[in-house]
Amino acid sequence: MISVKKILGKSSLALVAGLLLIGTPAVQAQDAVAGKAIFEGNCTACHSIDADVVGPALKDAHKRRGEEWLVKFIKNSQELVQAGDKDAVALFEKFNKVPMPAFGTSLSDDDIKNVIAFIQQESEKPAAVAEAPATAATDSTATAATAETQDVAFMDLPPVLHFTFALAAIIILLMVLVVVLMFRLFIPMMGDTIYEEEFRNSFAGRVYFLLRGDATLVTGKDKNEIHSHHDFDGIQEYDNDLPPWWKMMFYVSIVFAVGYMLHYHVFKTGSLQAEEYEMEMEQAALIAAATPDDPNAVTDYKPLTDATALESGKKIFSTNCAACHGPEGQGTVGPNLTDEYWLHGGDVNEVFKTVKYGVPAKGMVPWQGKLTKDQILEVSSYILSLKGSNPANAKEPQGEKE
CATH class of the missing domain: 1.10.760.10 (Cytochrome c-like domain)
Known part of the structure; x- marks a missing residue:
């Protein structure tokens, strides 16, 4: 026992x-x-x-x-x-x-x-530390070093460039010295004639007196002659020329305008702003199209109608979307998906894009990293199948009618 x-x-x-x-x-x-x-x-x-x-x-x-x-x-x-x-x-x-x-x-x-x-x-789980292989780190470092633009010091340039820069500097210095020597040699030889009106109005005279502080070459000379004998409340008008710098800019703008018209409108050898914009947009589209997730890519999906795809879409909807849109699509935090009104378009391609990229400003997360393309198309097709189901306690319409 x-x-x-x-x-x-x-x-x-x-x-x-x-x-x-x-x-x-x-x-x-x-x-x-x-x-x-x-x-x-x-x-x-x-x-x-x-x-x-x-x-x-x-x-x-x-x-x-x-x-x-x-x-x-x-x-x-x-x-x-x-x-x-x-x-x-x-x-x-x-x-x-x-x-x-x-x-x-x-x-x-x-x-x-x-x-x-x-x-x-x-x-309470310890944070996972992702350790990249040493070879990958080496490759990425090498790639970054190759892609990075290297600055070259002036002293490291080829001797030919050093010689070219030195020769250009010497030529400019000699030209300045020649001009200064000419003024120092010939101006004193002219004596008091440099103050005569004929020399002062010449280009050389204007440059000379500009160096001495007389800005007539730039501002022009006041004639102090009354333009007319009319008296406007004590205001009289003098007949003075416009400043030479202003007239020079005006003449240059005329020449530029003629060249601009010939270049862009007559010979059409240049692109106008609208054409440049279109070209840049095409280049941007080509660059974006090279990536697998181009938000501007045009899609031509058709809504799925077979029962298997819609059932799969329903399961995805119940797992991921019902928390914000309601189990029947009636709308809770998110909008009602059963009426004819849409905030971001009611075509299957527009719904696909909304599901894929989300609407972060409104609190909807993008699902492209969690759902495959086929799954997004299935849930988009299921959402469209909810139209007109009229569930109880449906949220008020939002957006535009499709």
């Missing part, structure tokens, strides 16, 4: 082991697993653990707010905002006043606590 003592001993051990298991991370891990499924089904469209998306990054949210506050906020964030909760109002203002969907009717308190357990588990 088995003694009572042995039975009690084994029972006690089993009881202690059970109590220990209740407090071990295994149960918490199970909660986190359930929380992960709930998080991926309801939260990933607007939240990430490490980065701000539509809503804030959730890493260490349980430390910043506490479980009780998080449960209330997830159940109905707008109740806290309207009640004047400081933290709730701050989040609402920071993230462009985009209201978070209320999950009080779709998730129980235990579901929300499971999500918080998942957030805690993800927050």
Whole structure:
């Protein structure tokens, strides 16, 4: 027979082991697993653990707010905002006043606590450090060094260029010296004749007196002759020439205008602004088209109509879009997708582009890094299939009628 003592001993051990298991991370891990499924089904469209998306990054949210506050906020964030909760109002203002969907009717308190357990588990994971291979780093460094423009010091230029610069400087210096010597030799020989009107009005005389501080060459000379004998309230008009610099610029502008007209409008050897703009836009389009994600690329997709594609689109919609547009597309945070009104176009190609690139200014994230092209086309086709379904509690129309 088995003694009572042995039975009690084994029972006690089993009881202690059970109590220990209740407090071990295994149960918490199970909660986190359930929380992960709930998080991926309801939260990933607007939240990430490490980065701000539509809503804030959730890493260490349980430390910043506490479980009780998080449960209330997830159940109905707008109740806290309207009640004047400081933290709730701050989040609402920071993230462009985009209201978070209320999950009080779709998730129980235990579901929300499971999500918080998942957030805690993800927050406690060590940050992954991506180590690039040494060869890749070497290659990237070499590429950057090759692409970078190298500055060459003047003393490192070829001797031929040094000789050319020196020769040009000597020639300019000799020309200046010749002009100065000519003035110093010939002006004194002229004696007082340099003050005669004939010499002063000559180009050489104007240059000479300009060097002595007389600006007549630039400003012209006042005649101080009354233009007419009319008296306008004591105001008289003098017959003075325009400044020579002004007349010279006027003559140059006439010559330039004639050359401009011949170049652009007669011989058509130059491109006007409109043509230059078109050429630059074409070049930009060619550059953008070389990348796989050109937002300006023209697409000609047709809506998918087969049941398999629409069912796949429905699953994608329920997983990623229902949190903001409602499970039936009736609109909650995002617009109603079942009416005839569209904010960014209702053609399948326009819907495809909106889903792919998002509308960050309105809080919609781009899905091009999370969904494949086929998946985006499937969910876009499913969205178009919702037109006219008239779900209950549909949001008011927004945008233009298609």
